[in-house]
Amino acid sequence: MKKLEPEEDAFGQEMWACYKGEEAFEIVERDDGYFNASPKGPRLYFSEYEDWDLIDRKAMEFVKGKVLDIGCGAGRHSLYLQKMDFDVLGIDSSPLAIKVCKLRGLKQARVMSIEELNFKPKSFDTIIMMGSNFGLFGSFTKARRLLKKFHRMTSKNGLIIASTRDTYKTDNADHLEYHKRNKKKGRMAGQLRVRIRFRKCVGRWFDYLIVSKKEMEEILKGTGWKTREFIDSGNSAFIAAIEKEPKILTRTEK
Numbered sequence: 001m002k003k004l005e006p007e008e009d010a011f012g013q014e015m016w017a018c019y020k021g022e023e024a025f026e027i028v029e030r031d032d033g034y035f036n037a038s039p040k041g042p043r044l045y046f047s048e049y050e051d052w053d054l055i056d057r058k059a060m061e062f063v064k065g066k067v068l069d070i071g072c073g074a075g076r077h078s079l080y081l082q083k084m085d086f087d088v089l090g091i092d093s094s095p096l097a098i099k100v101c102k103l104r105g106l107k108q109a110r111v112m113s114i115e116e117l118n119f120k121p122k123s124f125d126t127i128i129m130m131g132s133n134f135g136l137f138g139s140f141t142k143a144r145r146l147l148k149k150f151h152r153m154t155s156k157n158g159l160i161i162a163s164t165r166d167t168y169k170t171d172n173a174d175h176l177e178y179h180k181r182n183k184k185k186g187r188m189a190g191q192l193r194v195r196i197r198f199r200k201c202v203g204r205w206f207d208y209l210i211v212s213k214k215e216m217e218e219i220l221k222g223t224g225w226k227t228r229e230f231i232d233s234g235n236s237a238f239i240a241a242i243e244k245e246p247k248i249l250t251r252t253e254k
């Protein structure tokens with residue numbers, strides 16, 4: 001992926017403004033013309049453990065060993081884990097988000113996109129994808145390709161902790177219409193084509209995948225991963241703790 005130019009780094013500009021104490025909104029534009037503006041978005045990325053949703057706090061109990069935080073944003077989860085003495089690396093495609101992470105004290109933070117991950121086998125014990133970042137998998141096919149890569153990058157008892165929202169838990173007519181439109185195009189219902197806007201900054205279009213539990217399990221099938229547990233919020237958000245399937249030993253490996 002070509003490095004983001006500053007005028008394309010809308011996510012980062014939003015976090016940079018928030019870091020400087022300026023007013024910031026998160027504006028997500030979908031390719032059907034639907035805009036979602038959230039004043040909570042940017043501030044949420046800076047929130048402290050005590051203020052997180054309960055499911056995020058519960059999810060941290062699963063974390064072990066060496067951690068990779070994919071799409072770490074302003075680093076809230078990485079910074080918490082670092083404080084808890086975990087060896088954690090935060091990566092994000094946004095150069096400004098990574099600058100913010102470093103200024104906030106994250107020791108290991110790198111500009112890197114999920115598409116560029118290129119770590120040696122068994123480099124991590126836990127991969128976290130928080131703030132609905134299961135979405136960064138983008139599509140059914142890309143998710144499966146990346147999951148197989150994650151399998152190699154993680155240790156024998158490796159874990160993925162991934163947060164998402166159930167696509168179908170909505171009665172918003174525009175969203176329901178969008179699901180239909182997606183299906184007609186052969187895309188998953190919750191395969192959102194979106195871009196972020198902030199002030200004069202317009203991010204690149206990208207696919208962000210939101211899935212139901214059943215769809216998540218469908219995606220995991222045959223990738224070497226299975227869900228260990230779902231952490232439910234009581235609304236559409238949920239987090240999955242995903243573990244490696246036991247390897248079936250062949251006669252020669254026994």
Ligand SMILES: C[S@@+](CC[C@H](N)C(=O)[O-])C[C@H]1O[C@@H](n2cnc3c(N)ncnc32)[C@H](O)[C@@H]1O
Pocket residue numbers: 011012044045046070071072073074075076077091092093094097112113114115129130131132133136
């Ligand atoms: C919804 S925010 C979540 C931030 C953080 N995980 C949290 O919960 O506070 C999504 C983050 O993913 C990053 N991102 C978007 N596309 C990415 C990609 N292809 N690779 C890596 N990071 C990406 C954005 O820059 C942004 O910081």
